Amino acid sequence: MKFQTLNKVSIFEPGRLANLYSDLKSGANVKSVSRLSLDDLAKVPEIYGSLEPNNLDIPALDNDAEFVTPNRNVVLGRDIKALTALIYEKPRTAYVDFGKNSHVHTSWASGAVPLALLGFKRFKGIDYNKWNELLQRTTSSGLEYDKAGRVKGWKIKDNEDIRIYWKLDMLLGKTLSSTLYDPSIDTIKFTDSIGLLQVSTIQGRGWTPTPTTIRFLREAGFGNHRGNFATAWGTARISIDTVPEGVDTTIVSLWNACDTPMRLLLSQRWAWYGQHRCSDMICDVQNWDNQPKNIDKPSTLLEGQIAKREVDGVGGLFGL
Numbered sequence: 001m002k003f004q005t006l007n008k009v010s011i012f013e014p015g016r017l018a019n020l021y022s023d024l025k026s027g028a029n030v031k032s033v034s035r036l037s038l039d040d041l042a043k044v045p046e047i048y049g050s051l052e053p054n055n056l057d058i059p060a061l062d063n064d065a066e067f068v069t070p071n072r073n074v075v076l077g078r079d080i081k082a083l084t085a086l087i088y089e090k091p092r093t094a095y096v097d098f099g100k101n102s103h104v105h106t107s108w109a110s111g112a113v114p115l116a117l118l119g120f121k122r123f124k125g126i127d128y129n130k131w132n133e134l135l136q137r138t139t140s141s142g143l144e145y146d147k148a149g150r151v152k153g154w155k156i157k158d159n160e161d162i163r164i165y166w167k168l169d170m171l172l173g174k175t176l177s178s179t180l181y182d183p184s185i186d187t188i189k190f191t192d193s194i195g196l197l198q199v200s201t202i203q204g205r206g207w208t209p210t211p212t213t214i215r216f217l218r219e220a221g222f223g224n225h226r227g228n229f230a231t232a233w234g235t236a237r238i239s240i241d242t243v244p245e246g247v248d249t250t251i252v253s254l255w256n257a258c259d260t261p262m263r264l265l266l267s268q269r270w271a272w273y274g275q276h277r278c279s280d281m282i283c284d285v286q287n288w289d290n291q292p293k294n295i296d297k298p299s300t301l302l303e304g305q306i307a308k309r310e311v312d313g314v315g316g317l318f319g320l
Contacts, residue, residue: 018082047067050067107271113281151254177195195258214267217266224236233264274295
């Protein structure tokens with residue numbers, strides 16, 4: 001016995017992405033919306049490969065203009081704009097149907113992968129960090145530090161900077177974004193906590209956390225959240241007073257100033273967990289193309305462990 005096979009609408013079908021954006025903006029239940037499949041999501045970088053990155057202004061694209069992808073598919077300007085708006089405004093699970101796949105274990109499909117920048121990397125040969133370098137050359141805002149050199153916040157030195165950050169955030173997506181749209185005042189503004197573009201202004205090897213510091217951030221920053229730090233999303237602030245010897249307090253101050261995704265990146269948790277992450281992700285705030293040392297490999301499992309200092313014999317070692 002055979003049954004009719006229903007053909008899903010291609011991601012390149014005119015109006016497909018614009019309709020998806022309209023449905024989600026209307027407040028429709030995501031389960032009732034024809035979201036993108038993982039196969040569709042894999043084609044998203046190709047869509048951005050149809051654009052020229054120089055002087056790119058996606059909101060200004062002609063709605064009816066046709067753009068030809070490197071694989072000879074045609075996509076309309078309005079669909080590229082709608083896709084970009086989705087990537088900027090919504091978490092990936094809002095517009096992608098992961099089915100039975102976990103978006104943590106399916107790390108290539110997680111919000112840690114900037115699909116638009118991946119398109120430029122694959123089809124235009126532009127590494128991720130070229131965008132970071134461009135940002136540092138064209139903006140003047142930066143992190144603020146206290147007298148001890150610890151991060152205490154973010155200082156806007158030029159109001160024009162937020163427009164530059166927003167244009168790059170559109171390509172990075174919501175998970176990695178440092179800005180957001182506030183509908184109550186119809187304004188793009190910086191997030192309350194530090195995001196990728198802001199924390200990327202730090203320079204120097206001293207800002208690379210050691211395995212000891214990473215393990216401390218991972219465990220102390222897990223707080224009272226349920227689950228396992230390899231898959232759970234939540235994070236908590238860490239009191240500087242609780243930092244043990246061997247852990248960099250400056251990195252802990254950075255952790256406290258960061259938003260949740262950047263905390264997860266710094267502690268190699270969630271999609272950044274060593275056994276989950278992939279090379280398409282941004283895993284290093286100073287060099288977006290770099291893959292930091294994986295502290296979860298068998299060869300590094302004991303590296304950075306902080307020894308307990310009990311003096312009660314074997315029982316003390318076991319916490320008894």
